[in-house]
Amino acid sequence: MSHVDGNAMIGALSLAMGTDVADAGGVCAACGLDHPLAEAHVYLRCPGMVMCCPECSAAEIVLVEIEHRLMLTVRGLATIRFGTPAQS
């Protein structure tokens, strides 16, 4: 199954977290890669979505959305950073 970009999960994730995570970043708990969530790999299997590390493919976030219920599991991120990162 082919993946889409983290960007595809930002809508549901923003609703789950109660804030816009379009610019958020995360640190993979498995390999330590620091990356924008929008650049992760996402596998869509409606109603579930899995966000994986773009480097080591470890599952970072699992989100299930059914009607108005959201279930969020964030086992694979050591850190989530909100707000715009400094531009390099």
Next chain:
Amino acid sequence: MAGSVRRALGWRTATVVDSIAETATARSLGLDVAAWSGHAAGQHVDIRLTAEDGYQATRSYSVSSGPGEAPQITVERVDDGEVSPYLVDVAEKGDTFEVRGPIGGYFVWEPAAQPLVLIAGGSGIAPLRAMWRAGTLRAPITVVYSARDVDRLIFRDELDSDATLAVRVHLTREQRPGFRSGRVGIDDLNEVIDARVAPAIYVCGPTSFVESVSRHLLTLDVDRRTIRTERFG
């Protein structure tokens, strides 16, 4: 502000107010969304359909209208798909469904003087149209567009008539004068991308198309930070 952020995060009702057949397999739907606060070029919306038995399906669609214009999506039918055949063949003016968005800050272009290269496969042209409609005369814009055959070209008239765009169209399953035949290759990209001027590059379409173009761009030593991708799956 907090109120409008929360409203944009949640589901709202969209009403179809306009319906344009772009090709035999693609359609643009103009949407009326209460309190739509505008969008940036490249953003998408999530659309959720609910069947009578309560079954729901959610898919993402890019906004194909320019910033400042009313929201519009452009959908290519995937033949045995759950959602796209409804949007292309069944939805009519007055129909409603749930919508969330506009979403995203990564695959977004803010008008700038920097040259812009837009590379699309199939329906991947949708968010790129929002970008060229946001363009200013200051930014030279090149569009590289790949489709199966000439009948699958979405926005063909607009691409033909907009003199501010440098357009190259590839047909992968048809040979025709005036068009390139075959997939977008390294040489094709090398012709339009001058790494010295560091253009902003946006690549959008089916995942296999985006992967192949991105690999070519990296081979050409394009700085990966100047490349933004949107995979449609």
